[in-house]
Amino acid sequence: MKRSLWEPKRRIERSYARSLKKIFKFVEKAIIGITDPFSMIGVLKSLTQTKEFQDHAETTALKMATHVFTDAGRTWREAAKVNGQGKEIYEALKNEMGTEVGDVFREIVKENSKLIKTIPESMTEYVSRYVAKEAQKGRRHTDIAKDLQEKFPELNKSRATLIARTESSKASTALTKARSERMGIRWYVWKTSEDSRVRSSHRHMNDVLVNWNDPPDPEALKGEKSYGHYAPGDIFNCRCYP
Ligand SMILES: [Zn+2]
Structure with a gap:
């Protein structure tokens, strides 16, 4: 890859x-x-x-x-x-x-x-x-x-x-x-590391266009337990990047 x-x-x-x-x-x-x-x-x-x-x-x-x-x-x-x-x-x-x-x-x-x-x-x-x-x-x-x-x-x-x-x-x-x-x-594209270890809430975010001032709540979007709003890479064990 x-x-x-x-x-x-x-x-x-x-x-x-x-x-x-x-x-x-x-x-x-x-x-x-x-x-x-x-x-x-x-x-x-x-x-x-x-x-x-x-x-x-x-x-x-x-x-x-x-x-x-x-x-x-x-x-x-x-x-x-x-x-x-x-x-x-x-x-x-x-x-x-x-x-x-x-x-x-x-x-x-x-x-x-x-x-x-x-x-x-x-x-x-x-x-x-x-x-x-x-x-x-x-x-x-x-x-x-x-x-x-x-x-x-x-x-x-x-x-x-x-x-x-x-x-x-x-x-x-x-x-x-x-x-x-x-x-x-003002905008970035959320990218995951695209391997099997990516959590499902982040896989969901791959290739999504996001405004820096409006970070998503990836877990809530999938109906999972929320960790709040954050940017890619900005949470424990995350290898996603903008
Ligand atoms: Zn991630």
Whole structure:
């Protein structure tokens, strides 16, 4: 299948997933060998405050946002070549950082680094829930701690994949929206990734012309449970794009 020019590149998502997995590994390493779940919580909490972790989170978020930003910029330039308004598009792409597009870029960095910084916190919540459940069965803390150390790598791997997919898609859509608005382009066509994993409510949206200011509620349109109004790529695990 020929890939669309506008489809977000999977390698951006994969590279973000790899970086996130490294962060999870870094966090998991800190709790290795701890035999008491409550000490684990303490270690996770103090880890969040370290400069090393904070820097790691910020660099990772910045890397992903830059990746999406430059890649989509290339897409716009490609499109300009085959478009009668090529010159206008080139002009609009110049010095984008000082415009609304730059604001969106900075927002992506901020939101993602915030999200990464909550990783240890969400792990502590998991520890608390797991301890409560297992202690009821009369299990010893040392066994519970051992379980947790075994569980986290798998749990975190799938979490990294989900965050990478959702957030790189959202970032890409946000930038396309900002760039479109700046160029006075008010409409887009909803595209799915056109494979078997597309959810039925989104398959329904494929090739539909949509106004940026009037996002659809794809689930409600199909009589399913609503997740609200949103643009393609702007919801968890979605690989659709405008
Ligand atoms: Zn989708």
